[in-house]
Amino acid sequence: MLEGEQPVVLPAEQLLQPMAQAAPLWIRLSRGLEAAIASGALPPGARLENEVSMSERLSLSRPTVRRAIQELVDKGLLVRRRGVGTQVVHGSVARQIDLTSLYDDLKRSGRVPSTRVLDVTFARVGPEVTEQLGLDQTSRVLKIRRVRFADSVPIAVLENYLPDTFADITAERLAEVGLYQELHARGVTLRVARQRIGARRASVDEGLLLDIGRGAPVLTMDRTAYDADGAAVEYGRHCYRPDLYGFEMTLVER
Amino acid sequence: MLEGEQPVVLPAEQLLQPMAQAAPLWIRLSRGLEAAIASGALPPGARLENEVSMSERLSLSRPTVRRAIQELVDKGLLVRRRGVGTQVVHGSVARQIDLTSLYDDLKRSGRVPSTRVLDVTFARVGPEVTEQLGLDQTSRVLKIRRVRFADSVPIAVLENYLPDTFADITAERLAEVGLYQELHARGVTLRVARQRIGARRASVDEGLLLDIGRGAPVLTMDRTAYDADGAAVEYGRHCYRPDLYGFEMTLVER
């Protein structure tokens, strides 16, 4: 028999939370379920009510309910088995890597992020950068170099390159809001990004900035982000203090 | 106007490839589209036929076509915009991180993987391991230590811990097929995994095994994998030569 013998049935008001922006039904249900899991109303291993019953009870169609549930399966919060049912996964949950910046990442985890802008210049750069941005080798780009702190401890050195469209971004603005927020404020929506995570030795100045020895290991992440048109918006080469930061993710069988 | 002015319309036989196992329609269509993108029939930036037209032409319902397309959007191959259309993304594509082993990963990238099994023991281990596996501290577990080579060059030291159910796994078998294949052959299906990617200095023996200096940086990945019941099946602590291996992924706005 399945672990949670009886399915947990939560009231409709709890599952279908009203949302500010009149979000789609499947999102409202998904958020409601997620909140129920986070609050412990649906503890690890608990069995969910079946789809048909839930859709009738909430006056939703079954595809709508399925979509809400599938969202949480993709996030690694639920597990479904045909002929068996849907269960909350066991164990604690790590947040997914998504298309946000380290700045938002730190705030979300309750730490206080801050930034020191080292350098904002507009100049020619090497071909490895222009190639990533899909630009001509002679193009000038905006180069940004920053140190990110969490609770006043340096955790990352961030190097970003942007096409000349963004040449007017100021150091002051970057110190406040983070690059991705600034891009968003300018109406740029990031849709796809490709990234590679690796490791190497810290350079001399990285060692000083991160307050670790020269040649100490750093975690690296190189990312190219594209907007909805498929144009490259940003290329970043970052390195992190591995004792203070790592990339956590949940994988789900496809 | 949109880049590819006229949508690319491919014949139904090309899009709906017959598959061995009579796979679901949405998977067949998704694979067909994926193949068309890989082959260049749908080049980067190309505009796709709209959903309604495609569903009529292929005699499929619109939800089925949508699901196939959505699959490729999630993989980062397509971009959709309301009121505009669907396009193939620009730039080259990196494979998603999924729930497979390094062994499969290397084979897929055309390299020749091989394994040297250092150690297979059944013994008590520290609480950090038993906790990850959800076992009692006094439980004995199977500990496996291996070196993974790609084209005869060492690229990773793999340390895995499994509950006593798998105590009869042999070193010979591991040298041939990789741990995940062996688990699959035993009817164990991995459903969810949580992992953390980081970096640190190599230990003395890791440095020797990977043929890098002691204290050189290594990329690390710790992973706990669960089966469909939510039971922990495997806990792994791995380290990689960062000059030969990194984690690549595509992120898509949610």
Place this chain on the structure above:
DNA sequence: TAGTGGTCTAGACCACAAG
């Protein structure tokens, strides 16, 4: 055999972007 999720259909209406 009963109950579950997986697939699929044939519509409908809406929100958004572009000309």
Place this chain on the structure above:
DNA sequence: TTGTGGTCTAGACCACTAG
């Protein structure tokens, strides 16, 4: 205004699991 994708419904049948 037109065409696109986004959401939603109300069914149907099938495949798998457990008892």
